[in-house]
Amino acid sequence: MTKYTFTEKKDTRSGFGAGMTELGRTNPDVVTLCADLVGSLKIDTFIKENPERFIQCGIAEANMIGVAAGLTIGGKIPFATTFANFGSGRVYDQIRQSVAYSDKNVKIAVSHAGLTLGEDGATHQILEDLAMMRAMPNMTVINPCDFNQTKAATIAAANWKGPIYLRFGRPVVPVFTAPDQVFEIGKAWMVSEGKDVTIVATGHLVWEAIQAAEILEAQGISAEILNIHTIKPLDEKAILKSVRKTKCVVSCEEHQANGGLGDAVAQTLAQNFLAPQEYVAVNNSFGESGTPAQLMEKYGLSAKNIVEKALKAIQRKQ
Amino acid sequence: MQTQELRDIAVQVRRDIVRMVHACQSGHPGGSLGCADLFVALYFQQMKINNRKGKDTYLSFNMDGKGEDLFFLSNGHISPVFYSTLARRGYFDVKELATFRKIDSRLQGHPTTHEHLPGIRVASGSLGQGLSVAIGAALAKRLNGDKNLVYCLMGDGEQQEGQVWEAAQAAPHHKVDNLIAVIDLNGQQIDGPTEKVMSNRDLKAKYKAFGWNVMEIKDGNDMEQVVAGLRKAKRLTGKGQPIMILMKTEMGAGVDYMMGSHKWHGVAPNDEQLQKALDQLVTTGTIGDY
Numbered sequence: 001m002t003k004y005t006f007t008e009k010k011d012t013r014s015g016f017g018a019g020m021t022e023l024g025r026t027n028p029d030v031v032t033l034c035a036d037l038v039g040s041l042k043i044d045t046f047i048k049e050n051p052e053r054f055i056q057c058g059i060a061e062a063n064m065i066g067v068a069a070g071l072t073i074g075g076k077i078p079f080a081t082t083f084a085n086f087g088s089g090r091v092y093d094q095i096r097q098s099v100a101y102s103d104k105n106v107k108i109a110v111s112h113a114g115l116t117l118g119e120d121g122a123t124h125q126i127l128e129d130l131a132m133m134r135a136m137p138n139m140t141v142i143n144p145c146d147f148n149q150t151k152a153a154t155i156a157a158a159n160w161k162g163p164i165y166l167r168f169g170r171p172v173v174p175v176f177t178a179p180d181q182v183f184e185i186g187k188a189w190m191v192s193e194g195k196d197v198t199i200v201a202t203g204h205l206v207w208e209a210i211q212a213a214e215i216l217e218a219q220g221i222s223a224e225i226l227n228i229h230t231i232k233p234l235d236e237k238a239i240l241k242s243v244r245k246t247k248c249v250v251s252c253e254e255h256q257a258n259g260g261l262g263d264a265v266a267q268t269l270a271q272n273f274l275a276p277q278e279y280v281a282v283n284n285s286f287g288e289s290g291t292p293a294q295l296m297e298k299y300g301l302s303a304k305n306i307v308e309k310a311l312k313a314i315q316r317k318q
Numbered sequence: 319m320q321t322q323e324l325r326d327i328a329v330q331v332r333r334d335i336v337r338m339v340h341a342c343q344s345g346h347p348g349g350s351l352g353c354a355d356l357f358v359a360l361y362f363q364q365m366k367i368n369n370r371k372g373k374d375t376y377l378s379f380n381m382d383g384k385g386e387d388l389f390f391l392s393n394g395h396i397s398p399v400f401y402s403t404l405a406r407r408g409y410f411d412v413k414e415l416a417t418f419r420k421i422d423s424r425l426q427g428h429p430t431t432h433e434h435l436p437g438i439r440v441a442s443g444s445l446g447q448g449l450s451v452a453i454g455a456a457l458a459k460r461l462n463g464d465k466n467l468v469y470c471l472m473g474d475g476e477q478q479e480g481q482v483w484e485a486a487q488a489a490p491h492h493k494v495d496n497l498i499a500v501i502d503l504n505g506q507q508i509d510g511p512t513e514k515v516m517s518n519r520d521l522k523a524k525y526k527a528f529g530w531n532v533m534e535i536k537d538g539n540d541m542e543q544v545v546a547g548l549r550k551a552k553r554l555t556g557k558g559q560p561i562m563i564l565m566k567t568e569m570g571a572g573v574d575y576m577m578g579s580h581k582w583h584g585v586a587p588n589d590e591q592l593q594k595a596l597d598q599l600v601t602t603g604t605i606g607d608y
């Protein structure tokens with residue numbers, strides 16, 4: 001398999017911040033909004049360099065989404081930023097009516113998604129946002145996997161016409177994708193080719209998938225890893241091509257099993273090519289306080305769990 | 319345009335409203351009739367609108383609205399008055415009003431941009447969202463160096479939505495002084511009088527405390543008062559504060575049996591009631607029904 005190493009760990013939200021810094025310097029239409037979480041979203045540099053293009057919205061997310069929609073009418077490209085919990089479920093109807101249905105060019109850029117938010121606990125650990133946003137017509141949903149990919153996705157989001165939900169996280173994680181890569185929305189990234197099982201992963205689970213594939217390789221099993229950073233529109237072609245070859249799949253996401261990446265993959269397979277699928281996802285429960293590593297372990301989202309599910313999927317093949 | 323001409327157009331808009339809701343036997347005539355005078359005063363006199371016409375003879379509509387005033391309807395259920403005003407103003411054929419709320423129409427039950435109806439810049443209907451959007455549009459004008467104004471109409475029942483108050487505190491904080499908001503104080507909502515359902519208490523004191531420059535139009539169904547009020551509001555812009563107009567209207571204004579009650583908030587007239595309404599809505603001008 002293709003080998004991946006890393007020399008440093010960084011948070012994906014800092015990748016977003018780096019992307020915003022670059023956009024601030026290169027795209028005069030980009031405006032940033034935030035609901036009292038500037039430090040967490042790593043947008044200090046953008047604000048320092050472009051104070052007139054930053055709108056502090058206070059702890060009032062519903063209004064922030066509406067203001068962002070209004071800004072697009074004057075040709076602006078607003079990035080509305082907060083935690084994933086407050087930028088999805090809390091404002092679902094505002095996004096639905098004022099942004100998605102109204103076809104407004106708003107980028108909802110949210111940090112602290114999933115369990116790895118850690119110690120703050122379940123009130124803040126949104127695990128349903130991909131499902132909500134995937135169900136919404138006209139919404140593009142992106143969940144990048146490391147610092148470099150998040151930075152590239154942020155820049156790509158500004159150049160994409162239409163609403164985007166861009167989801168990233170809090171903890172530092174290995175930086176293993178190429179710096180200054182070109183991010184193509186809706187196009188899967190072939191992380192590593194294999195023949196026995198397809199591992200489809202998004203967000204923080206991509207690194208776990210690479211670890212899992214290495215363990216599997218030591219057992220003589222060749223895993224193909226596909227990074228689906230864009231949950232919607234889904235790169236069905238890439239998924240089908242891979243699963244037609246390996247005949248089974250494991251989907252991996254820091255999200256509920258209900259309605260997320262796994263269900264998107266299942267929908268594609270059900271309609272095109274039947275194959276055993278196993279889910280690495282949170283199983284119908286809320287999270288809790290703990291360190292990111294403890295939570296990933298307890299809720300079954302670590303490399304070890306991917307290995308188990310891969311073996312099970314392979315076993316289910318005829 | 320003279321005030322009498324505006325009055326004539328408002329009567330025609332009211333005829334359109336009752337005919338539209340009658341034709342599809344649904345929709346919201348009460349609030350629509352109450353706001354007809356405001357819409358006509360805005361679109362036919364007070365707002366600066368791009369008057370350029372397209373090849374099809376209708377007004378050419380640019381979503382970005384650069385170089386012109388913008389209007390946002392937050393209480394989207396009074397779509398009949400919005401659609402009629404836009405058609406009468408020249409954004410699209412008045413004949414299209416006959417498609418209101420029918421399948422494959424651009425005139426959806428609540429206003430949308432989805433079907434690309436000229437004149438609509440955001441979807442509304444789920445209440446409480448319009449003021450936020452208007453603030454965003456006003457901030458974009460400021461960033462673009464565009465000196466024109468942004469208007470937003472809300473309902474009084476709509477003031478019960480929490481998001482309205484998020485927006486109410488944001489606009490003065492960011493000194494959005496190119497924004498004129500209007501609240502239609504008709505005192506009625508679906509379940510009854512607003513006072514009974516959920517009292518707004520003193521909206522004037524509330525908005526003042528939030529930092530708005532608050533003014534009143536005592537009778538929003540008197541064209542002269544509406545015009546004078548809008549003129550005054552425009553003079554108050556550019557002074558560091560958003561403007562709020564509290565405008566008293568009568569739900570169902572112009573049709574006697576629809577007035578003074580919440581009963582006609584969302585009910586369509588039958589054939590006989592339609593005729594009775596049309597008999598009361600007589601224009602002295604030359605415009606006619608679609």
